[in-house]
Amino acid sequence: MSPPATRTDAEIVADVLAGDARAFANLLERHRDDYTRFAIRMLGSREDADDVLQSAFVRAYRNLAQCQDPARFGAWLYQIVANECRTYATRRGRREMRLVRDEGVIERTDAGDRTSDALALRDEIQRALRRLEPAQREAFVLKYVEDLNYEE
Numbered sequence: 699m700s701p702p703a704t705r706t707d708a709e710i711v712a713d714v715l716a717g718d719a720r721a722f723a724n725l726l727e728r729h730r731d732d733y734t735r736f737a738i739r740m741l742g743s744r745e746d747a748d749d750v751l752q753s754a755f756v757r758a759y760r761n762l763a764q765c766q767d768p769a770r771f772g773a774w775l776y777q778i779v780a781n782e783c784r785t786y787a788t789r790r791g792r793r794e795m796r797l798v799r800d801e802g803v804i805e806r807t808d809a810g811d812r813t814s815d816a817l818a819l820r821d822e823i824q825r826a827l828r829r830l831e832p833a834q835r836e837a838f839v840l841k842y843v844e845d846l847n848y849e850e
Contacts, residue, residue: 711768
């Protein structure tokens with residue numbers, strides 16, 4: 699068996715479906731940072747994002763056999779995380795998801811450029827995103843922040 703870093707998502711999914719429950723941790727480790735960043739941006743706090751991710755990961759594990767294209771496991775899990783974010787926000791009475799307002803959370807999760815121009819641009823983008831409807835914001839974050847293509 700190859701080390702997890704050199705194996706494809708499809709190979710690891712096959713291992714999980716064959717009974718190797720520990721292999722699922724490899725999938726989560728591989729994608730966790732992306733999902734965490736997305737959930738924080740959609741829900742506005744690290745704590746809410748952690749709750750959503752725990753629920754999403756359990757749901758994904760239980761329904762892994764329903765993943766029709768294991769090579770696209772990441773995109774499949776993004777759908778689950780996005781649905782869990784929506785459900786969580788609704789359950790909490792937040793009809794509109796908000797962006798992160800705690801700059802410390804963004805600073806700890808973004809590994810990007812820290813120049814004042816970059817910070818000013820990020821602030822301007824966040825103000826613009828706050829004006830979008832939740833579905834439009836979600837699509838924007840998935841495409842331009844998480845760099846997913848249309849199919850994903």
